[in-house]
Structures are given as structure tokens and as C-alpha cells.
Amino acid sequence: MLNILRYILLILVFTYSAYSQENNFCGTEIPSQQWENIFSSLINDFKKTHEQNSSQQFTEYTIPVIFHVIHSGQSVGTFPNILQAQISSQVTVLNQDYAGTGFNCNTYPVNAFIQWAINQNLPAVNRDSLGRVKIANINIKFCLAEKDTSGNTLPEPGIERINLNSRGWVNPNTFAVPADLRSYFDGTIKPQSIWDVRKYLNIWISDKNASMPFTGFSTLPPLSTLPGISGAGEGTDSTDGIWSYSSAVGSAFIFPGGVYASPNVRGRTITHEAGHYLGLRHIWADGSCLTDYCADTPPAFTSNTGFPVYPLNPGSCSSPANSPNGEMFMNYMDYSADPAKYMFTYDQAVRMQTAMLNSPYRNQLGTHGLCVAVLGINSEGNSIPEGYLLMQNYPNPFNPVTEISFSMPGTENINLRIYNSLGREIAVLLNSTIEAGYHTVNWNAAKEPSGVYYYVLSTDKISISRKMVLIK
Numbered sequence: 001m002l003n004i005l006r007y008i009l010l011i012l013v014f015t016y017s018a019y020s021q022e023n024n025f026c027g028t029e030i031p032s033q034q035w036e037n038i039f040s041s042l043i044n045d046f047k048k049t050h051e052q053n054s055s056q057q058f059t060e061y062t063i064p065v066i067f068h069v070i071h072s073g074q075s076v077g078t079f080p081n082i083l084q085a086q087i088s089s090q091v092t093v094l095n096q097d098y099a100g101t102g103f104n105c106n107t108y109p110v111n112a113f114i115q116w117a118i119n120q121n122l123p124a125v126n127r128d129s130l131g132r133v134k135i136a137n138i139n140i141k142f143c144l145a146e147k148d149t150s151g152n153t154l155p156e157p158g159i160e161r162i163n164l165n166s167r168g169w170v171n172p173n174t175f176a177v178p179a180d181l182r183s184y185f186d187g188t189i190k191p192q193s194i195w196d197v198r199k200y201l202n203i204w205i206s207d208k209n210a211s212m213p214f215t216g217f218s219t220l221p222p223l224s225t226l227p228g229i230s231g232a233g234e235g236t237d238s239t240d241g242i243w244s245y246s247s248a249v250g251s252a253f254i255f256p257g258g259v260y261a262s263p264n265v266r267g268r269t270i271t272h273e274a275g276h277y278l279g280l281r282h283i284w285a286d287g288s289c290l291t292d293y294c295a296d297t298p299p300a301f302t303s304n305t306g307f308p309v310y311p312l313n314p315g316s317c318s319s320p321a322n323s324p325n326g327e328m329f330m331n332y333m334d335y336s337a338d339p340a341k342y343m344f345t346y347d348q349a350v351r352m353q354t355a356m357l358n359s360p361y362r363n364q365l366g367t368h369g370l371c372v373a374v375l376g377i378n379s380e381g382n383s384i385p386e387g388y389l390l391m392q393n394y395p396n397p398f399n400p401v402t403e404i405s406f407s408m409p410g411t412e413n414i415n416l417r418i419y420n421s422l423g424r425e426i427a428v429l430l431n432s433t434i435e436a437g438y439h440t441v442n443w444n445a446a447k448e449p450s451g452v453y454y455y456v457l458s459t460d461k462i463s464i465s466r467k468m469v470l471i472k
């Protein structure tokens with residue numbers, strides 16, 4: 001009997017391992033040398049102009065995002081047709097990661113890459129006050145598109161749900177080979193569902209085959225739209241954007257009610273893919289000790305996985321030598337587990353800002369009036385500490401009841417109030433001490449006229465506001 005129990009336990013352990021060993025490899029194509037040469041010359045121009053500018057502030061950009069949720073008839077909330085809250089948590093992750101305040105950035109070792117910075121003679125702009133390679137603020141923000149390409153308000157911000165059967169598409173989970181999945185998206189799904197790439201970052205999310213090793217891929221920023229110049233992997237107006245496995249979307253910490261596959265539980269797949277979308281290369285440059293064209297990222301022998309410890313593999317590369325500080329496994333452009341990654345560098349920021357300024361599609365991106373709320377960033381433009389996030393309501397527009405949801409990192413006094421478009425307070429939904437975790441509150445607007453309303457959540461530390469629309 002004991003042996004049978006042991007046997008069952010073993011099976012359970014192996015089954016659990018099979019599910020928990022999802023990797024986070026990426027299928028983005030390696031840029032051509034021609035692309036890199038053109039991009040490098042644009043980067044040099046950007047650096048010259050930027051470093052002459054006395055404030056040295058990066059331009060702020062806000063990119064509207066549309067998630068095309070590809071499913072095969074599952075109801076909303078059933079994988080891969082994941083909930084709005086899981087998708088919103090991804091945008092929060094993007095905003096924090098691109099502001100340099102992503103989850104776990106406070107674990108950056110106190111002596112990280114100081115010797116590397118000295119050996120490379122890195123300028124002050126690449127370093128922080130301790131002399132470490134700096135965790136950069138890219139100054140690029142992301143917002144859920146509130147309107148479609150015709151100007152209609154979306155029932156769920158940033159989301160288009162598509163039943164693949166209604167389009168006659170093959171289920172993406174039938175492709176076991178990455179190249180086949182990518183070519184089906186590029187040749188069929190993307191061209192038939194893409195929104196204007198000059199106004200939206202298109203992100204397709206779907207199921208995938210269990211044997212398919214990748215959880216994401218992106219197009220590169222094109223540097224010319226002239227025929228013949230466009231190379232492998234560069235986005236076109238019918239392919240530009242990102243694909244991600246649905247269960248790698250969002251943060252299990254911000255929205256525990258979603259569907260996640262370990263270790264992709266912090267939304268770093270799409271942070272990584274958005275890095276490619278904005279011109280970044282892998283930290284190990286898809287070879288052994290090759291350059292990723294960023295002087296502040298040490299060379300790496302190969303990609304890293306799991307939860308490495310600093311310093312990792314010092315001496316693994318000799319020209320230039322990465323000893324004694326080793327490899328930058330905490331960079332979003334490595335393959336380390338989601339929680340182990342928490343930084344972009346200044347030189348990576350320069351590449352992304354250069355793409356936003358010069359790439360024919362990226363340089364058209366801006367809010368275009370398509371969205372207002374920037375999740376994860378408060379009204380002063382500062383990052384909201386992780387945990388207070390994900391304040392949103394569903395449905396929106398609504399009549400007459402909507403559910404407002406939010407999460408809290410700890411027990412706090414909280415105040416949740418509703419204001420009308422004149423700024424007049426019309427309801428107090430909460431004014432009490434609330435425990436850590438995810439909460440929902442309904443608002444019944446049966447007595448109110450149609451119009452725009454705001455809900456404001458405030459604590460001793462923060463205040464976040466959001467807009468909603470009552471249509472009767």
C-alpha cells in the first residue's frame with residue numbers, strides 16, 4: 001500500500017514538473033547586419049543630439065495597445081480567452097518595467113557591474129549613484145486602446161476577442177514548429193486582424209502546442225518601407241507586432257485570478273518582446289560572447305534560465321572580459337525566469353528611443369486620442385507601487401451596474417468614491433480598512449443619468465482615478 005502511495009506521489013510530482021517547466025524562449029528573428037548598420041548610424045545621431053541636450057531627458061511616448069485574443073469558442077475567462085484583468089495586469093507590468101521600477105528591481109545587488117562600468121569606461125549617464133550599471137527609465141508608456149480603428153469605444157479597453165472558427169483559421173496550437181506558427185500568423189492571422197500599425201501596438205495572444213518551445217515573438221522595427229530594403233523579421237503594415245502564449249500574459253501577483261504557467265508569471269515575456277519591437281537584441285546576442293551593440297551590457301556565453309545568483313559566470317567571456325561581475329541575467333533580454341529579470345540599461349533605452357524617433361511605423365505612434373489611462377502610473381506620472389494595481393471596472397460602458405476591482409499590497413485605510421463629469425462627488429463606495437488582496441465592489445447607477453463618471457481610489461499613500469461611461 002505504501003509503495004502504491006509512493007508511486008502515485010511520484011506520478012504527481014512528475015506531472016507537476018511537466019506543467020511547471022514551461023520555458024520562456026523567444027522566436028524573434030535575428031536582425032540582418034544591414035539592419036544593424038543602418039540602426040547603429042541612427043543611434044550615433046541620437047546620442048549626439050541627446051547628449052548635447054542639457055536636461056538629457058528622454059522624450060516621453062505613450063503607445064496604445066490592442067490585444068487580439070484568439071480563441072476557439074471558450075467563454076471569457078476560460079483559457080486561452082483570458083480575462084480583461086489578466087490583460088490589464090500586463091500593461092501595468094509594461095509600464096513599471098519601462099519606467100525602471102519593475103518588480104524585484106530593489107533586489108539589484110549593491111555592487112552590480114561596478115567593475116564592468118569602470119573597465120568599459122562607461123560615461124556617467126550609464127551609471128547610477130553607486131557606480132553600478134544603471135536601471136534605465138525608458139520613458140515609454142503603454143495604454144489599453146479605448147477606441148477601435150473607426151473611433152468606436154471598445155467594450156473592453158485594449159481587447160478584441162476573435163473566435164478563430166468564425167474566420168476559418170487553423171488553431172495555433174496545431175503548430176509544433178516555431179517557424180510554422182510564425183508563418184501562419186504572418187501569412188494569415190495577422191493580415192486579417194491587424195489594426196493600423198502607425199497607431200497601435202498589435203499583440204496577438206493564443207494557445208500553443210505543448211511541444212512548441214517559444215512563448216513569444218516580435219517583429220523588429222522596420223528602418224525603411226522601400227521594397228527590397230526590408231529584411232527578415234522586420235514588421236510590415238500587415239505583420240507588425242507581437243505574439244505571446246496566452247498564459248504568459250500578465251502578472252499572477254497583480255491578478256491572481258488569471259491563467260499562468262510557471263515561470264512566466266510576471267508578464268516579462270511581453271516586456272522582452274516589446275524590447276525586440278523597439279530594436280533590442282538578446283543579451284547574449286544569439287551567439288557566444290557576441291555583441292548586442294550595447295556597451296553597458298557585459299557579453300554572455302549563452303542565454304540563462306531559472307533564478308541565477310549574482311555574480312553569474314564571471315570570466316565566461318574574455319573579449320571584452322566580463323569578470324569579475326559576470327553576465328547580466330537580470331536583464332529583460334535574457335531568458336531568466338520572470339521574477340529574476342528587472343532591468344533595461346541606458347544603452348538599451350537609447351536603442352528604443354532611436355526606434356521611436358526613426359522607424360517608419362514607430363515614429364507615428366502616440367496616443368492619437370485612443371486612450372487616456374496609463375495603468376501602473378499615477379497622476380503625477382510616477383509608477384504606482386506594485387500591488388495597488390489593476391483598478392478597473394467591468395463592463396464599461398455599463399447600465400446600470402458595473403463592478404470595480406482593485407488589489408492592495410497590504411492592509412490600509414481606503415477610500416473609493418464616484419464623481420460625475422462636473423467633479424461632484426455622488427457616491428462613497430468604500431471608506432474603511434481593507435485587507436491585502438484582490439477586491440471587487442459593485443456600483444449601481446440606476447438613479448444617475450447617462451454620462452461620464454470617474455472613480456477615485458485613495459489611500460494614505462496613493463490616489464488613482466479612472467473614467468467610466470454610463471449609457472442608458
Ligand SMILES: [Zn+2]
Pocket residue numbers: 026027028272273276282
Ligand atoms: Zn527574444
